Amino acid sequence: MTTDMNGFAGRLKRRENGGMISGWVGIPDPMLVNHLAQEGFDTIVLDMQHGMWDMTSAASGIAHVRLAGKPAIARIPVGDFAAASRLLDAGASAIIAPMINSADDARALVKATKYPPLGERSWGPSLALNHFGLPAEDYLQTANSLTVTIAMVETRTALDAIDEILAVDGIDGIFVGPSDLSIALSNGARLAPDSAAIDQALATALARCRAHGKVICAFGGDGARAGEYLKLGLDLVIAGTETAQLRAGARTAIQAARKIADS
Template structure:
């Protein structure tokens, strides 16, 4: 799928269970960086507004740059910033990832901000989204809840305990596991070890719970190889490393190649 079909069909595709989706992850707040990575064979792009340094204005332009390149753009909002969630959807985001959703009440508040009635109470004002989609107001209102996704992050002990209840909340379309924070939680703050057998056991459990509730499962992979392992594990949507890691890895590879040739 390419262009508008890829973007408009993203929500249906991630809900379908076909799996295999790989996304870029961008914290560097430059919309042109989005356009460059969107030219690659990623299925989507995620703007990280929690630990990256995007603001609403730059993110709105980043969403437009991603869509210009034919890719759906999602955004991870700052902690608890559900007001930004609806504004990013208004700007044309295909989905919102909310960090640290630890309870049913937080899941309901998230769904309330991202879904129109009857699922939520998202306020009307999707001017850019309608520009991007070409839909009339009536058509956008009728389809927005299905064509955008609300993804709750599971990354603490409290979230693990409430995972089934969070997945039962109407308007929560899927979950996103943060393995680094999860590993900190499981070790009671002793270490950051996202790629371990202990974490893998929890990941497999959460995939099974997603299947039971008819929700999709997303996860952050520290690099491409790890992303492949997570896809084989059964995740529907994975990150293949962050922009900064890919940028530095590419630079290191180029420098090493230059020095190798120089020394030969």
């Protein structure tokens, strides 16, 4: 059985509908994920790097995203490649790995996220078999193409090594982290994710991804910035965090109530 959510990798690589827009959730509440997944997001990222998800709650969150008919993505903590394998076993369609600064880092990531001959992912996808609706042998033969391995480029070192990272077989694309990258490019002087320097770095990264035939994703602080990224040609963008969206919605409701009450 191949459903639309199971075709995530192909749709991402074909840049269907002008690119994908993803939600981003750090609060470890699967019900919150379920609510966001009912909206028009193409997918939802569970952030385990700076968010509070553990493996049990993340597995439940993945299930809730898929219950809504969407593929789930997980961002692992820095260097926690073992978690990447377990999240794929839980049914994640993609893994985002932060701080991939070299080809060696990229190869270590691939070892954990791809089965042989690309990697050394250990067998045990019990929940993934349920979610993808595939017999074990079919999943083994298709998992490397069904799932997406994404390396984060967010340092000057990673930018300098971008061609070497993209050349690693099994790396499906990169994810640009504008906040950390802006800190790195300014040598710690400022946090400027919407600066001209980031725009230039994104344009360079996009060109290199296209040259290697790989996808490029990035974090947008809000919908407007995400739209700029899509217009530039990125394949998947984040339209802000759930906490920012929650607080913005609350402010809008409060302001509307006060405006009417005071009129």
